[in-house]
Amino acid sequence: VIVGMTDPFNSERAIPWPAGTGMQALSGGGGYWAQAASANGSVIVGYGTFGGIRWTAATGAVTISLDLPYSVSADGSVIVGREDLPPNWNAQVWTSQCGGRSIANMLKDAGVPGVGAWQLVHAYDIADDNRTIVGVGIAPGSKSPGFGLWDGFIARLPRKGDLDFDGDVDTQDLLKIISSWGPCAPGTCTLRDVNCDGFVNTSDLIAVIENWDS
Numbered sequence: 001v002i003v004g005m006t007d008p009f010n011s012e013r014a015i016p017w018p019a020g021t022g023m024q025a026l027s028g029g030g031g032y033w034a035q036a037a038s039a040n041g042s043v044i045v046g047y048g049t050f051g052g053i054r055w056t057a058a059t060g061a062v063t064i065s066l067d068l069p070y071s072v073s074a075d076g077s078v079i080v081g082r083e084d085l086p087p088n089w090n091a092q093v094w095t096s097q098c099g100g101r102s103i104a105n106m107l108k109d110a111g112v113p114g115v116g117a118w119q120l121v122h123a124y125d126i127a128d129d130n131r132t133i134v135g136v137g138i139a140p141g142s143k144s145p146g147f148g149l150w151d152g153f154i155a156r157l158p159r160k161g162d163l164d165f166d167g168d169v170d171t172q173d174l175l176k177i178i179s180s181w182g183p184c185a186p187g188t189c190t191l192r193d194v195n196c197d198g199f200v201n202t203s204d205l206i207a208v209i210e211n212w213d214s
Contacts, residue, residue, distance in 0.1 A: 032061055036071040043076030045069040052081060052094075065099040066092055071125040078130045080123035091120035091135050093157070098196035103133060103155055109191040110158045110165035114140070120153060131157045161211030163191050169211045177205050 032048040034055075044055040045064075052066040056076075069081035079094040083102075092100040103123055107115040117140035124135045136150035161169040163176040176192055180200040184193045192200050194207040 035069055038072050038076035039074040043072055045072045045079050045081075052079075054079065064094055066094045069094070070123065073126050073130045074128045075130070078126055080126045080133055080135070082122050088119060089121045091123040091133075091137065093123065093126075093133065101190055101196075103135075103157070105190045106157055107155060109189065110163065112165060118153065120155070121150065131159065133157065158191065159211070160194065161208045163208070169208060169213050173208050174205065177208055 032046050032053055032055075034044050034046040036046075037044045042056060046053055046055070047068050048061070050063055052064045052069040053061040054064050054069075054072075055061045064079065065083075066079060066081050067084045069079045071081070072079045077095060080103075081092060081094070083090045083092045083100055091103045093103055093106070094100045102120075104115055104118065104120045118137055120135065120137040122135045122137070123133050126133050133155045134152070135155075136152055139151035139153075142151055158165040159169075161173055163173040166172070177194075177200055180189050180192045182200060184198055184200050189200055192204065194204040197203065
């Protein structure tokens, strides 16, 4: 499925182009630019006047908390793109459960070294594993920040429950939940608030146990 935008007489419409059927206009797709589609074309992402959208045949175009979606995972569940957070753009990953989350904050919360010195700006694509993301940003000591001259990055997010990013879900991850118990300020416990409800509590503890493997 190919997606994009057509502009007949300046009336923008998001369009999919499924093989064998030709170009079609999305239902509820007026005023949107389609950026990417899931593997089977059932989920299409893009943007319009009021920010990013996620489209399915059942829901039509629904606004999401991501200003500029660039791509969507093969199964349609994860969207990557950019959020405009003054004074800087911010590369983000979006899911229906958690909304948009800063990729840099997720990696920092997992203890990945060196992330704090980067400014991750655009997340352009995501692999079929729903975890590996490519994009561009500004690296530490970069001599050409912005102005179309970016430094590329590849980021692999930890799997659900692996809060210390050591490859397994174990006692150390449970201890991280317990040590962070209570209300969670935005951006301060991005991974430990596993279900993204604003609290680190029993639900997050259960989520870690459900993904236990070591």
